[in-house]
Amino acid sequence: MKESEELQQLRDHECESGCLTIYLNTNQAQVDQKKGEWKIRLKNGLKKLEEYLESSSSDEWNGYKDIRKIAEEQILNAQTSLPRSLIFVGSAKGEWTLKKLQVTVENDFRWEKRPVLDQLEEKIDKFPRTGILLIQKQDVVAVETSLGEVESESVYSWDVESEDWKMYQGSGSSDKVGPAIHKDQFDQRFDANQQRWFKQLASKIQKKAKKNGWNGVYLVGSPDQTSEFEKQLTLNNVEVVKKNLTKLKSHQIIDELFAS
Template structure:
């Protein structure tokens, strides 16, 4: 389910006994986190909520909280060996539980209210919308669809010299065909002479993809001359150019680098 659909669903949840919302940063990138600091934060955050409910002397609500708290601990601790950057847990005493792993940071927050707290999710949706990253490398174009710092889908386009058109591959990057590098070298001058026309062809494919998939932004990545030439062929307004060579990076590394460049 997309984040937008999740948020819409969470806003429809209402529970008189209470809803638990947990935003927990679990990234192992810092030394203190590697020592399990996130477990301490989880324990302390839930303990403070429980103490607050106990002070209100509302036994049905306390019972409901303990039930949801147990579910939250079970769901989150199951991820101990494969932690994402952040975890969001939404749960209510009526048995509606949701856990979402995120590759972007959140602010640690623990809330017990009648409705799920979705303010951070809404901020993340705005900061990391569904977008396309398009890497240009002369006769090869690699597009990565991304949302919330994650890879949603990727496609590769290679210029077919014989057909004089772009050949599309979905998924993993295709292996170079035997002799393909030699052919491309032989036709290098021809490509340079027709670059504008050929980039216009692939630009139309990318724009169609962006429209059908509802990308909010297109990030064009590559050398200054190739990114500038390709961007000229795009008719959409939300285009950002990243003048970096990321061709040797894995897709999730590319997404991370582009997001950091955009901040």
């Protein structure tokens, strides 16, 4: 689901009896989170809301208690594979959504008529759907990311026999390579045909970017490869990163590019 659709669904999540919104920082890499302090913050945040609602109507009070129980259960169930943060939105009617994020948020606990989406909207603006292309001459790794998460991975490998790029889809695709060819022979052919071959791939990438709504693209690799590939792209918001990140996993590449 695209972010705009997901946001709209949350905006429509109105409840007169009340909506619970929780932003919870669960980033285990932070010093103050090493011993599971997020559990204490969760407990204290919900307790403060409970104290605030003690004088509310019985319907609102009971609605809060019910959705609070669901929130605690769902958040605690997520602790076996904790992301950097969690966002929980639930209504007194029992409808709820739990979103895991690989970007950090500020702890916040709110009870309103509508979900409080300011932080989520801010993160979507800061970490929009983006393409990352690792240019490796014969192989180009494409990573699609949104909100700091890996949405998809694929590898475009140059096939010498068909003289076209073949795409391998999936999380293990970065381990796939094209057919073996003598390096000197390939380098000579590649140098002679680089512009034409990159132009073929750029066309495929641009179709993918348009279809999936990329906000921009990062070209990562050696200066000569990234510069040449950039010439073949007509996309907006293209940023060239002249680094060798091929030994990093996709989520590590995202961390490197979007470090904040």
